[in-house]
Amino acid sequence: MSTFKSGTQESPTGADATKPMSLEEARSVLWFRSYNRPIGELLDEGRINQDRLEWAAQNAYDPRIKQASTVILNWMKQPRPTPQEEKPPTPQHQATQVPAVQVGMTVEQARHTLWPFGGFKGQPMGTLVDSRQLTLKDLAYAVENAWDEQVRRAAILMMAVRLNQAVKETAPSAGPLKVSSGGRSFAERRQLLLSLIQGLVLGAVCMLSLVFMIQSIAASLTSRPSKSLTEILATPVNVVYLLIFIALIIGIVQLINRLINWTLNKLDRQIDNYRKGQEGEDQVVEVMRQNLDGNWTLFRNVNLPGRNKTDIDGILVGPSSVWALEVKMFSGEYRNTGEHWECRAGNKWKLLRKSPSRQAQDSAVRLANFFKADGIKQWVTPAVVWANRASPLTVENPSVAVWRIDRLPEELGNIWQGRRVPEPDRARIIAKLTTLCEKPVESG
Numbered sequence: 027m028s029t030f031k032s033g034t035q036e037s038p039t040g041a042d043a044t045k046p047m048s049l050e051e052a053r054s055v056l057w058f059r060s061y062n063r064p065i066g067e068l069l070d071e072g073r074i075n076q077d078r079l080e081w082a083a084q085n086a087y088d089p090r091i092k093q094a095s096t097v098i099l100n101w102m103k104q105p106r107p108t109p110q111e112e113k114p115p116t117p118q119h120q121a122t123q124v125p126a127v128q129v130g131m132t133v134e135q136a137r138h139t140l141w142p143f144g145g146f147k148g149q150p151m152g153t154l155v156d157s158r159q160l161t162l163k164d165l166a167y168a169v170e171n172a173w174d175e176q177v178r179r180a181a182i183l184m185m186a187v188r189l190n191q192a193v194k195e196t197a198p199s200a201g202p203l204k205v206s207s208g209g210r211s212f213a214e215r216r217q218l219l220l221s222l223i224q225g226l227v228l229g230a231v232c233m234l235s236l237v238f239m240i241q242s243i244a245a246s247l248t249s250r251p252s253k254s255l256t257e258i259l260a261t262p263v264n265v266v267y268l269l270i271f272i273a274l275i276i277g278i279v280q281l282i283n284r285l286i287n288w289t290l291n292k293l294d295r296q297i298d299n300y301r302k303g304q305e306g307e308d309q310v311v312e313v314m315r316q317n318l319d320g321n322w323t324l325f326r327n328v329n330l331p332g333r334n335k336t337d338i339d340g341i342l343v344g345p346s347s348v349w350a351l352e353v354k355m356f357s358g359e360y361r362n363t364g365e366h367w368e369c370r371a372g373n374k375w376k377l378l379r380k381s382p383s384r385q386a387q388d389s390a391v392r393l394a395n396f397f398k399a400d401g402i403k404q405w406v407t408p409a410v411v412w413a414n415r416a417s418p419l420t421v422e423n424p425s426v427a428v429w430r431i432d433r434l435p436e437e438l439g440n441i442w443q444g445r446r447v448p449e450p451d452r453a454r455i456i457a458k459l460t461t462l463c464e465k466p467v468e469s470g
Contacts, residue, residue, distance in 0.1 A: 049101050052094035058086075058439020059317075065094055076102060081433060087440045131179055133187060139180035142172060155184050162188060201320030205311065208328045208463040220297045224290060231286055299357075306355030306413030307339060310431060314342075317438045321345050325459045330396050338389045340411075343455055346442050348404055350393050352386035353411045361420040362410075362428060382410045383426040402454055405445060 053066025057074065068074045076099065083095040137152025143164075146154055154160040165188070168181035307326070314324055322344040330336040340351035359370040365383045368375040386408035394406045409427040411434070412419050421428050429437040447455075 136180035
């Protein structure tokens with residue numbers, strides 16, 4: 027069994043990880059920090075399935091999770107006994123074991139919860155229970171009738187304390203993930219730029235049309251009367267010239283109209299692509315909010331200063347590691363082998379001009395150098411976050427970790443097992459990046 031202290035899983039030793047593990051032991055191993063509950067419970071509730079177990083058996087950093095997933099997968103693949111083959115439990119197995127009570131709060135939090143009923147309304151429940159002013163019947167009434175969820179959970183916990191039942195306290199939360207932004211993202215800036223170009227194109231067309239109309243009207247008013255239409259059409263040659271002139275004008279107008287539509291449609295497609303990229307980054311942040319707590323800080327859209335300015339989609343700083351994240355929301359079918367990224371174009375694969383893996387690596391190196399300038403020696407790990415669930419991606423021997431958004435909760439659970447970042451260094455890193463985000467790098 028894994029040991030815990032203050033709600034944080036300690037890394038097991040290599041020797042423990044190699045010991046044989048029973049099915050019951052495997053079910054009791056805690057899943058990633060995204061849930062921090064036994065695998066068996068999550069499996070029974072349908073929160074994890076065979077597919078997630080197979081992923082963990084291959085990719086989990088924690089050897090206990092990896093081993094437990096393998097044990098449960100092997101058990102799931104075994105043929106199930108028929109009801110006739112099952113043996114009735116022995117009296118020893120029939121003994122009822124009362125599980126520890128866990129309601130998502132500590133005993134101290136329950137004691138400080140205010141009683142909402144009767145003459146004791148507004149007084150801490152712990153004081154009332156200690157003085158026997160609240161009976162088990164009162165607590166049971168609160169469990170059934172209290173509107174406030176916190177009161178109901180506190181009543182359950184105080185009943186367990188009164189009955190001397192084992193209580194499994196929830197570790198105090200570190201609060202939600204801290205998120206800071208260095209300003210607009212690259213995708214947002216491109217959307218604004220392309221929208222501005224669209225406006226300039228439409229404005230130029232309207233202005234030129236207006237100038238042409240004004241000049242035409244002015245010319246018609248100031249010019250002397252010319253030949254009448256009857257005189258122009260008097261000869262077949264003039265008729266042919268007139269038809270050619272009209273066809274030429276119509277062709278030019280249609281050509282200009284198509285050119286303008288093609289330009290505007292192309293700009294619309296580019297704006298839509300950047301909008302999807304921004305949505306992908308927002309989805310990644312939302313998943314991180316759901317799976318990381320206040321021990322971690324996420325910095326978005328960070329522009330590192332220097333001769334070669336670097337725009338980093340995300341920098342994740344926590345107790346175990348610092349990550350430079352490159353978020354991609356590409357559409358289509360892609361594959362990543364080593365450092366190379368390719369996109370399917372018909373029956374062929376086309377090599378991408380910019381490798382997301384190389385972009386993430388460059389960002390990590392420049393970020394580490396940015397820290398080093400202040401005497402902070404911290405390794406930065408690069409990662410590519412694949413944010414488009416609808417776009418197939420095949421990954422083989424990647425040079426940089428690739429996190430699919432549908433696997434992001436498990437990946438975030440994995441990063442707790444990485445290098446430890448000394449608390450003083452982590453505080454300096456967060457302070458340095460916070461200052462950078464509050465004072466965006468000037469363009470120039």
